[in-house]
Amino acid sequence: MTTTTLSEFRTxxxxxxxxxxxxNTLVKWNAFAAVVFLLVGxxxxxxxxxxxxxxxxxLSPEFFYLALxxxxxxNLAVWIIFFEMAVLYFLGAHVLSNRxxxxxxxxxxxxxxxxxxxxxAVAVLGGNSSVMMTSYVPLTAExxxxxGLILFAVGALIGCFVFLGTLVVAKREKTYNGSLPLVVFGGxxxxxxxxxxxxxxxxxxxxxxxxxxxxxxxxxxxxxxxxWWGFGHSSQQINVVTHISIWYLIASLVFGAKPMSExxxxxxxxxxxxxxxxxxxxxxxxDPGLTSAWxxxxxxxxxxLAVLASMIHGLTVPGSIEVAQRKKGLDTGLFTWLRxxxxxxxxxxxxxxxxxxxxxxxxxxxxVMSVEQINMIIHNTMYLPGHFHGTLVAGxxxxxxxxxxxxxxxxxxxxxxxxxxxxxxxxVFSLGAWVFSIALMGAGTMGVQRRHSxxxxxxxxxxxxxxxxxKGLMDMGEIFAxxxxxxxxxFIVVVLASIFTGERIAEDSAPWPxxxxxxxxxxxxxxxxxxxxxxxxxGTFVLAMILFATIVLYYFINFKYLSTVWGxx
Amino acid sequence: xSEANSRDVKPHAMQKLLDNNWLLxxxxxxxxxxxxxxxxxxxxxxxxxxx
Ligand code: HEM
Ligand SMILES: [Cu+2]
Numbered sequence: 152m153t154t155t156t157l158s159e160f161r162t163x164x165x166x167x168x169x170x171x172x173x174x175n176t177l178v179k180w181n182a183f184a185a186v187v188f189l190l191v192g193x194x195x196x197x198x199x200x201x202x203x204x205x206x207x208x209x210l211s212p213e214f215f216y217l218a219l220x221x222x223x224x225x226n227l228a229v230w231i232i233f234f235e236m237a238v239l240y241f242l243g244a245h246v247l248s249n250r251x252x253x254x255x256x257x258x259x260x261x262x263x264x265x266x267x268x269x270x271x272a273v274a275v276l277g278g279n280s281s282v283m284m285t286s287y288v289p290l291t292a293e294x295x296x297x298x299g300l301i302l303f304a305v306g307a308l309i310g311c312f313v314f315l316g317t318l319v320v321a322k323r324e325k326t327y328n329g330s331l332p333l334v335v336f337g338g339x340x341x342x343x344x345x346x347x348x349x350x351x352x353x354x355x356x357x358x359x360x361x362x363x364x365x366x367x368x369x370x371x372x373x374x375x376x377x378x379w380w381g382f383g384h385s386s387q388q389i390n391v392v393t394h395i396s397i398w399y400l401i402a403s404l405v406f407g408a409k410p411m412s413e414x415x416x417x418x419x420x421x422x423x424x425x426x427x428x429x430x431x432x433x434x435x436x437x438d439p440g441l442t443s444a445w446x447x448x449x450x451x452x453x454x455x456l457a458v459l460a461s462m463i464h465g466l467t468v469p470g471s472i473e474v475a476q477r478k479k480g481l482d483t484g485l486f487t488w489l490r491x492x493x494x495x496x497x498x499x500x501x502x503x504x505x506x507x508x509x510x511x512x513x514x515x516x517x518x519v520m521s522v523e524q525i526n527m528i529i530h531n532t533m534y535l536p537g538h539f540h541g542t543l544v545a546g547x548x549x550x551x552x553x554x555x556x557x558x559x560x561x562x563x564x565x566x567x568x569x570x571x572x573x574x575x576x577x578x579v580f581s582l583g584a585w586v587f588s589i590a591l592m593g594a595g596t597m598g599v600q601r602r603h604s605x606x607x608x609x610x611x612x613x614x615x616x617x618x619x620x621x622k623g624l625m626d627m628g629e630i631f632a633x634x635x636x637x638x639x640x641x642f643i644v645v646v647l648a649s650i651f652t653g654e655r656i657a658e659d660s661a662p663w664p665x666x667x668x669x670x671x672x673x674x675x676x677x678x679x680x681x682x683x684x685x686x687x688x689x690g691t692f693v694l695a696m697i698l699f700a701t702i703v704l705y706y707f708i709n710f711k712y713l714s715t716v717w718g719x720x
Numbered sequence: 721x722s723e724a725n726s727r728d729v730k731p732h733a734m735q736k737l738l739d740n741n742w743l744l745x746x747x748x749x750x751x752x753x754x755x756x757x758x759x760x761x762x763x764x765x766x767x768x769x770x771x
Contacts, residue, residue: 378761421744435760
């Protein structure tokens with residue numbers, strides 16, 4: 152190996168990882184860009200939220216759509232995907248004591264995404280591209296809107312292949328033995344889904360760009376929707392897989408936990424690779440022209456295999472934490488392991504709140520509303536933003552924030568500044584996100600539609616009166632949106648303060664104390680069994696049963712509600 | 721779990737699949753491309769044109 156000399160690597164005192172400097176720089180820049188965009192997107196989100204509050208109505212309708220487009224694209228695509236690039240490079244290089252395959256291409260990824268995002272931002276702020284993130288034809292945006300998105304997507308695609316190439320390097324240079332560690336395998340799963348996602352995006356956005364400059368004269372709106380959602384929905388699944396990998400990572404970092412069964416967890420990731428993307432069809436459940444066979448096959452039969460995989464992860468992550476805690480002596484009662492968990496450590500609290508929020512708020516509602524019949528009650532209502540802020544914000548974004556608190560010392564080589572703010576941040580952010588999501592879903596169930604600036608329909612030819620309670624729910628939800636924004640700003644302030652003013656961690660400083668491996672502690676204790684009645688993780692089992700019962704109950708409530716929508720006589 | 725999922729009863733077949741990133745990539749693109757994208761487009765193409 153001519154390219155790898157020793158000085159390219161440092162041994163990180165915080166994590167004990169062997170860190171490649173070039174890879175580290177790329178992780179830093181991608182993570183930093185992500186956080187800056189989260190701030191920008193969050194500000195637009197606040198603007199949108201304050202407009203949707205019936206008693207405030209901050210922005211004019213024109214500006215509302217501009218802000219909604221900016222918010223959706225910047226937070227959904229830019230913040231999340233920049234962060235995912237950082238995670239992939241971290242998994243491929245840091246976790247495997249490896250170098251990046253082609254740092255030059257990795258820089259191309261970074262710059263293409265940055266330039267692409269900037270072009271989109273310029274187009275949206277120019278005011279003639281308020282087509283929202285879905286940019287459904289025949290709504291037209293400026294050509295540089297589509298071009299920016301295409302560059303951004305190409306950048307991300309390059310990042311995926313840099314990651315896959317990095318794994319080839321690791322294998323060839325034998326930086327790991329046997330199979331990839333589970334978290335890195337999670338990265339592979341995310342990458343596979345990302346490639347399908349990005350190819351779908353390119354397939355539809357390139358013709359749409361050509362159409363916007365007049366080279367193509369027609370794009371079929373139905374076909375657009377099918378291919379666009381192959382991109383729009385699958386991109387959400389990249390997030391799910393990435394944040395689940397982060398859950399596994401944090402469980403091992405904070406507790407020295409091991410997956411309950413590597414085989415089962417890997418099998419669950421495989422189910423994701425095969426079936427998760429088919430769920431894209433749930434966005435088209437009200438589309439005419441698509442057959443019920445297609446809709447039901449994709450959203451019910453096949454997607455339940457992916458839901459099964461989510462339940463497996465939802466069970467094995469807290470299960471592995473419970474087992475580790477019990478092995479370390481917290482082996483009494485059902486929930487002592489959970490009560491005595493380090494709730495003041497934002498890495499853990501953020502991760503666990505992400506797990507619960509994603510499961511109970513985003514997950515349950517997503518599964519239920521993907522049922523073709525039930526979807527009719529809530530399609531295109533406020534229920535949707537309620538649901539996906541449960542997945543994307545309470546789940547993914549919270550998990551990304553939690554792992555950032557660990558990445559700051561490891562990657563940025565700084566101690567966390569404003570530790571007191573960081574400690575509270577996951578609670579503030581989750582409180583906001585949870586109540587916001589639930590309130591919006593409540594309003595949506597009463598028919599309040601999404602993507603509309605004024606629920607009073609003042610001055611509209613077709614007026615409609617929502618029940619007062621719907622307005623109340625919107626007001627309440629948006630108050631919690633403000634709390635959520637405060638939580639996001641707390642995060643950003645902690646990150647920026649740490650990066651720029653945090654105490655430096657010298658490269659040769661003493662290694663930080665390591666979390667004890669649960670198995671080692673257990674062996675020393677001389678004990679033979681943990682758990683209750685032969686079950687190693689009874690507390691997690693109870694939690695999983697509660698989740699399961701909630702899904703079933705929620706499912707029936709919705710069908711009951713559906714049966715009252717049209718009175719039959 | 722792993723055995724149950726693979727048609728091939730040979731041990732380690734599943735692990736081999738899981739270790740083959742390129743095959744996983746192929747599967748992860750082919751399955752949704754067929755069941756979601758192509759079948760969906762096929763449905764739309766087959767909508768009769770109004771006379
Ligand atoms: C920081 C606090 C946030 C606030 C206050 C907020 C608020 C809102 C509101 C009020 C809507 C409008 C729903 C409608 O009228 O139809 C919305 C839409 C949306 N939000 Fe957020 N949100 C926040 C964070 C996020 C994050 C972190 C993400 C992604 C990771 C995200 C993704 C989206 C998306 C994709 C839409 C849909 C846009 C569309 O319909 O085109 N939001 N948000
Ligand atoms: Cu979706």
